[in-house]
Amino acid sequence: MSEFFITYPWAETLVALGGLCLSAFVANFVVKAILLRVLDRIVEKTAFGRDEELKRHGVVARLANIVPALVISSGILAVPGLPESAITIVRNVAIAFIILTLALAANAALSVVDTLYHRRAEARIRPIKGYIQVSKLAIYILAAVLIIATLLDRSPLILLSGVGAMAAVLILVFQDTLLSLVASMQIASSNMVRVGDWIEMPNLDANGDVVEIALYTVKVRNFDKTITTVPIRKLISEPMKNYRGMQESGGRRIKRALFIDQNTIHFVTAEEHRRLSSIGLLADYLPKKEKEIAEWNSRLGERANYPANTRRVTNIGTFRAYVETYLRQHPGVHPGMTLLVRQMDPTPNGLPLEIYCFANTTVWAAYEQIQSDIFDHLYAILPEFGLQTFQNPSGNDFGKLTDIAAAKLALRELRSPEQTPALKSLAT
Known part of the structure; x- marks a missing residue:
């Protein structure tokens, strides 16, 4: 066999390269298939191991990728017959891969720190997300410099010495590119906008779904089926509303007011009380309110003989109680979200009685149907309480x-x- 390798030296080189690749493959298999599984089982017994949000960052899995690269970078020196330049290239590429893997692992570790910190109570008062992002950016810049220096087989100090001189030129020539790149990194790191999000930017006439995010632009398909192209840096510098939170919550807000004619607001008469008592949604409210008012008036003594001193049921208050009960029993209103029926400040156009609740769907057509059904009923039932909506003369x-x-x-x-x-x- 030795004579064969002496006669054909290239065969020895191929066998050594095959053995090196096999060694890297075996090392990768041992680390990921055996050691990582054992480590995962050990970690799963802890509180952190059962936390899916922490496990998805994969810090240990990223570090495991270093092992085959280390085998190649150290074993390539033992391969006979390779030119010095080939050995240098393979070692430099392997070392560059190790640097990149370490940077990604450090980035994942910072994400774990950010996740754990956000679970603390003081995270809302003293957020560290900005510091985490700056740290990630510094790691990426340092990794990029080391990778380039390693691939060029030069000292990183030599590479850094020319950065200052080139910075001004790069900023002037590639100003838009750099701004777009920074904006892209900020959007990606903060998860501000994703493809499929519904965003609204009134200043740029954009109101629809994001269909594409590129380096320079973001394409938005508006609801009228037109396409608006928004410079990506505008997402950082201009006001932008993202409806993703609403869509993920499962409910969409209904916030609209009925403008009541203030001249129709009065105390409920005995006849009106008998008629309103037959309404099922007021079966609990009216007896409870009457009992409360009777107990309060009983403490007035002789002053109760003058009606102005007493408390009485009003038609606007009864209607407000009816609306709240109606909304709580409506099948299209989300039961777990805020529900309010409140009076706003009077206006020249009447007294606004605002309905504030959430539909139990985020689908546009279904949401509009629920909202319309609610106000159809309220406008129709309003005269039963002796109330009228305000409307300017026509x-x-x-x-x-x-x-x-x-x-x-x-x-x-x-x-x-x-x-x-x-x-x-x-x-x-």
Whole structure:
């Protein structure tokens, strides 16, 4: 065999390379298939090992990739017959891969630290996400410098000495590219925008789903099926609303007001009380309210003889209680989210009675259907409480006034026939 290798030296080189590759493969298999599984079983017995959010970062799995690279970088020196340049290239590539793997592992470790810190109570007061992002950026820059220096087989100090001189030129020539690159890194690291998110940017006329995120631009398909191309750096510098949180929550907010004519607000009369008591949704509210008011009025003594001193049920308060009960029993309203029926500050257009709740769906068409059904019912039931919505006078209202004036003139004409010519001239 030795004579064969002496006769054919390239065969010895191929056998040694095959043995090196096999050694790297075996080392990779032993580390990942055996050691990592054993380590995972040990870690799973701890609180961190059962935490899926921490396990997905894969710090140990990334570090395991270093082993085959170490075998290759150290074993390539033992391969006979290889030129010095080939050995240098293979070693440098292996070392560059090790540096990249270490950087990714350090990045994953910082993500674990960020995840654990955000579970602490003080994380909302003293967030460290900005520091984590700066640390990641520094690691990536340092890793990039070391990788380039390793591949070029030069000292990193030589590479760093020219960075300062080139920085100004690069900033001027590639200003848009650098800004877009930084914005892309910020968006990716903060998970600000993803493909499929519904975003809204009124300043750029964008309101729809993100269909593509590139280095320079983000494409948004608006709901009218047009495409808006937004410079990616604008997502950082311009106001932008992302509806992902709403979609993930499973509920969409309904926030709209009924404008009540304030002239129709009054205390509930006995007749109205009897009629409202027959409404099923008020079966619990009215007896409880009457008992509360009766107990309060009983403490007034003789002052209770004057109605202004007493508490009484109002039609607006009864309607507000009805609306709240109606919403809590509505099948389209999310039961686990905020539900309010509140009075806002009076306006010249009436008293706003705001409905604040969440639909139990985020689908646009279904959401609009639920919202419309709710307000259809509320507008229709409003007169049952002696209330009316406010509406500015329209042409029909002025037409009714004209008809009333004409009727009064006709009545006067019947009562005073002698004034008929004057009335006719006035009417014309």
